[in-house]
Amino acid sequence: MRFDAHALPVHVMALAAAGAFVFLANVGGCADPRGAVATQATLDTLRARPWDSVRARARGTEVVWRMWRGDPSINAYVDGWVAPRLRDRFGISLHAVEGQGPQIVNDLVVEREARAGRGSASLLWINGETFANLRHEKLLAGPWSGRLPNSAFVDSASPIIRRDFEQDPAGYESPWGRVQFALIYDTVRTPSPPRDLAQLASWIRAHPGRFTFDQGFTGTTFQKLLMYGLNGGVSQFQGGFDSTRYAVARGRVFSWLDSLRPFLWRGGATFPLDVAVMHRLFANGDIDFSMSNNQNDVIGKSRQGVLPSTAKPLLLRDGSIANAHYVGIPFNAPNPAGAMVVADFLLSAEAQLEKQRPAVWADGTVLDLAKVPAEWRDRFAGLGADSRELSADSLARYAVPEVSPRYHERLAADWRDHLRSNNGSMPKTP
Amino acid sequence: MSEAPWRGGSVHTRRGHQAAGLLAATLLALPVLVGIAYSFKASTGLAGAGATGHASLARLVQVARDPSTWAGLWFTLCTAAAATVLATIAAVAVAVTFRRDGRASQAGRLLAAFPMTIPHVVAGVLSVWTLSQSGTLSRIAYAFGLTARPADMPTLIYDRFGIGMIVTLGWKEAAFMSIVASTLLATRGSDAEEAAQTLGASSWSVFRRVTWPLLWRGLAPAIIAVFVFVLGNYEVAALLAPSNPLALPLLVAERAADPDLTRRGDAYVVSLLLLSIAVATVAVHEWVRARWQPIAP
Numbered sequence A: 001m002r003f004d005a006h007a008l009p010v011h012v013m014a015l016a017a018a019g020a021f022v023f024l025a026n027v028g029g030c031a032d033p034r035g036a037v038a039t040q041a042t043l044d045t046l047r048a049r050p051w052d053s054v055r056a057r058a059r060g061t062e063v064v065w066r067m068w069r070g071d072p073s074i075n076a077y078v079d080g081w082v083a084p085r086l087r088d089r090f091g092i093s094l095h096a097v098e099g100q101g102p103q104i105v106n107d108l109v110v111e112r113e114a115r116a117g118r119g120s121a122s123l124l125w126i127n128g129e130t131f132a133n134l135r136h137e138k139l140l141a142g143p144w145s146g147r148l149p150n151s152a153f154v155d156s157a158s159p160i161i162r163r164d165f166e167q168d169p170a171g172y173e174s175p176w177g178r179v180q181f182a183l184i185y186d187t188v189r190t191p192s193p194p195r196d197l198a199q200l201a202s203w204i205r206a207h208p209g210r211f212t213f214d215q216g217f218t219g220t221t222f223q224k225l226l227m228y229g230l231n232g233g234v235s236q237f238q239g240g241f242d243s244t245r246y247a248v249a250r251g252r253v254f255s256w257l258d259s260l261r262p263f264l265w266r267g268g269a270t271f272p273l274d275v276a277v278m279h280r281l282f283a284n285g286d287i288d289f290s291m292s293n294n295q296n297d298v299i300g301k302s303r304q305g306v307l308p309s310t311a312k313p314l315l316l317r318d319g320s321i322a323n324a325h326y327v328g329i330p331f332n333a334p335n336p337a338g339a340m341v342v343a344d345f346l347l348s349a350e351a352q353l354e355k356q357r358p359a360v361w362a363d364g365t366v367l368d369l370a371k372v373p374a375e376w377r378d379r380f381a382g383l384g385a386d387s388r389e390l391s392a393d394s395l396a397r398y399a400v401p402e403v404s405p406r407y408h409e410r411l412a413a414d415w416r417d418h419l420r421s422n423n424g425s426m427p428k429t430p
Numbered sequence B: 001m002s003e004a005p006w007r008g009g010s011v012h013t014r015r016g017h018q019a020a021g022l023l024a025a026t027l028l029a030l031p032v033l034v035g036i037a038y039s040f041k042a043s044t045g046l047a048g049a050g051a052t053g054h055a056s057l058a059r060l061v062q063v064a065r066d067p068s069t070w071a072g073l074w075f076t077l078c079t080a081a082a083a084t085v086l087a088t089i090a091a092v093a094v095a096v097t098f099r100r101d102g103r104a105s106q107a108g109r110l111l112a113a114f115p116m117t118i119p120h121v122v123a124g125v126l127s128v129w130t131l132s133q134s135g136t137l138s139r140i141a142y143a144f145g146l147t148a149r150p151a152d153m154p155t156l157i158y159d160r161f162g163i164g165m166i167v168t169l170g171w172k173e174a175a176f177m178s179i180v181a182s183t184l185l186a187t188r189g190s191d192a193e194e195a196a197q198t199l200g201a202s203s204w205s206v207f208r209r210v211t212w213p214l215l216w217r218g219l220a221p222a223i224i225a226v227f228v229f230v231l232g233n234y235e236v237a238a239l240l241a242p243s244n245p246l247a248l249p250l251l252v253a254e255r256a257a258d259p260d261l262t263r264r265g266d267a268y269v270v271s272l273l274l275l276s277i278a279v280a281t282v283a284v285h286e287w288v289r290a291r292w293q294p295i296a297p
Helices: A010-030 A035-048 A051-058 A072-090 A101-113 A128-136 A149-153 A197-206 A217-229 A243-263 A275-283 A297-304 A336-346 A349-356 A374-381 A392-398 A405-420 B011-043 B058-065 B067-097 B103-117 B120-131 B136-143 B163-188 B191-198 B203-231 B235-240 B248-256 B265-295
Strands: A062-067 A093-098 A123-126 A173-180 A182-186 A289-292 A311-314 A320-328
Touching (some): A051 A336, A072 A297, A072 A349, A101 A128, A128 A320, A128 A405, A149 A336, A182 A275, A197 A243, A217 A243, A217 A275, A217 A289, A297 A311, A336 A349, B011 B265, B067 B265, B163 B203, B163 B235, B191 B203, B235 B248
Parallel strands (some): A062 A123
Antiparallel strands (some): A173 A320
16 A cells, blocks of 8 residues: 655655754764664563563553655544554553655664664554565564554455465465455446456547656556557566566556557656645546555545546456564564564454544455454454445455566556657667 | 045054955855755765765766656746746736836735745645646636536646646746846936937847847846746755656655665765756856956946
């Protein structure tokens, strides 16, 4: 799950990072220079102790959670529902602060370079290529997630949850929710939407200027959907990154898009920077489709007034990419015990149920309902569904998993290079 | 020879003040200097996400060979220059039109300064609402029959010429520039212009030969400041600029968040490029100022 927050004025980003570097290098000299070691040692100790002692250690502490803060529904759930319960039941003060994927990785690298000892955050909201980057840079502490009592209820048979973009979480992250990619359309403006890629191409040609995709994470996910659909399905790409297979697949995806570019919004000369711009264009009637990595995003956005109430999610028969999102503990977390208790509470049936309510966030559960106590199973079954929600059957029928994050990295970079090479040439084969 | 009272007392005191001033200046410059040093390290693969730990010019070469760098640079320079020129023209027009002491002039100067109170991100959003094909202008044009449908409105945002960006930044910076220009005219007085008019010069000649030469030398630092600021502005570009060519501040953001860690160092290279242009601009200004100093009024 990736979102659309804008960065800070970034021509000074390098300088700001360096400023933080200097500050931390100086101040950190007086702090514990072995924060990483201490965090890992604490986790190792906690793993061997009874859960009650973990909770006892977490009581009276503060947990800073770095997460994307761009959705009022998610913020309300975390700040208004999760945080008070953590305070009342576990004596933990939860502070959710801004910070999404790439920014988290960059900041943790700077903290490590500054030898700042303990970092500022104890919990991170991550998945996919962020998890890959954090693991590659050795910026996560663990393993720890198997120690959580509520991990016993996780739907570990699901390939969507068991593997994060084909990566084994290996105990370094704990699942929190699952979502599925969907197009968004307006039932009034487009009463008969396309149902597969071939129909979509025909629709785009018949409605010039009414379709586009963004240049951020969501747009790349759409391209991955094309990659699967135009190249024989997801199975062609499973089992790690294959550069030869990728080069062929990329050629087909870019050819498909190039053939449609004259019919895209603004003649394909420019594309929305991120999905927030897409939503705005869709809501203003400039385009007829938006998209989201969360099939239920449309419900929350309609409630907020961002999208029209007649908007609905749409799955294409060629497949709908599903993935899970997780929480991790950074290598320099000041409060690993508190982070574990928070992660465990997020996995509780109670917290998962609340999160899944259409009026709250409508984020899918990662629990196997056959494993949870019967009373909670009944409550999940009794969840009121929004009329615009896609049925569980449809979601399951069209769900396809993520593949190696390397595909995502290459598609994102190569599409940008392809767009900006004035002669439309293909980027070099990786 | 006795010291002027405002210059302070003994040599020791003066040196103490100089040392304190130098220390303050160093503290101000230090984060920037260290930032530059860090950016160099990150540009050569010695620091930052995806660092190899081995010094290499590969990133510099990669960015230099990337056509999007130069297309973005040209776009950024052109839009920044156009916005600065637009702001300068508007500011001079305001200063000259409302230079008197009457209430109407005071009100005119006050209204011209209003955009200063709006954050850049809000100015960008206002432009989206106003200039987009579903925006206010488009709807007015449609209502008056000037366009057959709102989508026929000429593209003013996300356009490859950056028209919406230029107008928004020009409008926003004109407020600051008009305050500087009005202050300059007020402190210079109008004796020279009145003398020229008495000698029979036309209004245009007075402006061209007297008012403008007085104004531009004083305005030059503000023009440079606005140009350098606009050059690196992120918020307005993020809301209004096209995806191709990509303005350099957006290119920095894009590379800093690249899913591929090995490309994140590119952000530091592009940052240094932006910094170099800003430094070069300031240096040119200093050179021009030094050249004109002997005859400055």
